[in-house]
Amino acid sequence: MEIFVTGATRVLGRPVVQALVDAGHRVRALSRSEENAAVLRELGVDPAPASLFEVESLKPALTGSDAILHLATRIPPTMKMGRLSAWQENDRIRREGTRNLVEAALAVGGVQTFIYPSFALVYPDSGDRWIDADTTPAQPAATLYSTLDAEVAIARFAGNERRGISLRVGGFYGPESPATWEFLSYARRGIAALPGSLDSYFPPIWVQDAASAIVAALTQPVPSGIYDIVDDEPLRRGDMFDAVAHAVGRKHLRPLPDLLMRILIGTKYDDIHRSLRISNRRFKAVSNWNPTVPNARVGWARIVEERRVAEPV
Numbered sequence: 001m002e003i004f005v006t007g008a009t010r011v012l013g014r015p016v017v018q019a020l021v022d023a024g025h026r027v028r029a030l031s032r033s034e035e036n037a038a039v040l041r042e043l044g045v046d047p048a049p050a051s052l053f054e055v056e057s058l059k060p061a062l063t064g065s066d067a068i069l070h071l072a073t074r075i076p077p078t079m080k081m082g083r084l085s086a087w088q089e090n091d092r093i094r095r096e097g098t099r100n101l102v103e104a105a106l107a108v109g110g111v112q113t114f115i116y117p118s119f120a121l122v123y124p125d126s127g128d129r130w131i132d133a134d135t136t137p138a139q140p141a142a143t144l145y146s147t148l149d150a151e152v153a154i155a156r157f158a159g160n161e162r163r164g165i166s167l168r169v170g171g172f173y174g175p176e177s178p179a180t181w182e183f184l185s186y187a188r189r190g191i192a193a194l195p196g197s198l199d200s201y202f203p204p205i206w207v208q209d210a211a212s213a214i215v216a217a218l219t220q221p222v223p224s225g226i227y228d229i230v231d232d233e234p235l236r237r238g239d240m241f242d243a244v245a246h247a248v249g250r251k252h253l254r255p256l257p258d259l260l261m262r263i264l265i266g267t268k269y270d271d272i273h274r275s276l277r278i279s280n281r282r283f284k285a286v287s288n289w290n291p292t293v294p295n296a297r298v299g300w301a302r303i304v305e306e307r308r309v310a311e312p313v
């Protein structure tokens with residue numbers, strides 16, 4: 001297969017393109033600079049200079065592609081999340097970038113599959129109840145409307161034997177994710193830097209398992225639609241914090257006071273503090289995807305163990 005990828009150079013993109021290149025697919029990826037192009041070549045990927053914000057530049061980049069994986073994003077660092085202006089480029093990538101890719105793909109023809117990793121935190125607070133893509137999204141904070149708009153563009157692409165798939169992915173964790181190391185550095189000081197009550201559920205996903213879900217959606221006969229990609233067993237925050245505490249050799253973690261979290265992450269607080277016990281069963285029913293890390297107890301222990309092996313004392 002010939003596959004066009006955006007956002008190939010970092011957390012999710014790298015393991016996805018690595019798996020595709022290893023499986024013998026031809027991968028082309030949007031490149032924005034010479035530095036970018038050099039990274040892509042090292043990954044065994046052909047760089048395609050283009051801009052998500054110029055449809056005409058996307059047409060030659062997409063010509064000959066069977067599939068598009070739109071993984072680009074510009075999520076601001078935690079300390080800037082509270083400022084709406086920090087989300088502008090991310091919103092543009094999701095809203096305008098996805099729309100332009102759909103338009104260019106339909107214009108050049110031949111693209112059969114379009115996969116977009118959306119975000120699982122769009123659901124309303126659901127307490128202990130299991131939820132999934134059958135649940136109507138909440139009125140999310142302003143920063144999540146653009147991901148719902150991108151899902152609409154993906155649905156518009158679907159039809160006439162073309163597949164459009166949105167994967168609502170949980171919060172990434174794993175050694176590849178800078179957010180993981182940030183969380184761990186607070187945990188080593190006894191702090192849990194995640195808002196929400198201790199009895200509420202948080203839906204994470206191991207990065208490599210998110211990557212294998214993207215590959216499964218591409219290579220298996222998964223029908224068009226929206227699916228949830230999260231751990232098999234999302235934990236309550238209290239249990240997750242205990243697992244991290246155990247992994248870093250502490251008795252407990254102390255959550256940052258809610259008021260402080262609200263000040264630090266502003267409007268994102270409303271999305272992140274909700275109780276979301278999300279099930280991945282819809283995706284498992286249409287693919288043979290199986291996460292290698294079933295829950296955060298296993299995941300956080302693995303992260304700390306890998307670091308210990310990499311940096312023995």
Ligand SMILES: NC(=O)c1ccc[n+]([C@@H]2O[C@H](COP(=O)([O-])OP(=O)(O)OC[C@H]3O[C@@H](n4cnc5c(N)ncnc54)[C@H](OP(=O)(O)O)[C@@H]3O)[C@@H](O)[C@H]2O)c1
Binds near residue numbers: 074093172
């Ligand atoms: N992080 C999470 O917890 C999480 C959770 C759920 C879903 N997701 C989704 O998963 C996907 C991948 O996230 P990630 O964590 O892998 O992101 P990431 O590590 O920040 O990588 C972002 C990628 O997007 C590219 N990019 C940034 N701005 C761009 C622009 N204007 N035009 C084209 N490409 C641009 C970057 O390329 P350069 O190297 O050129 O900067 C990089 O390859 C995104 O759709 C994200 O919304 C993430």
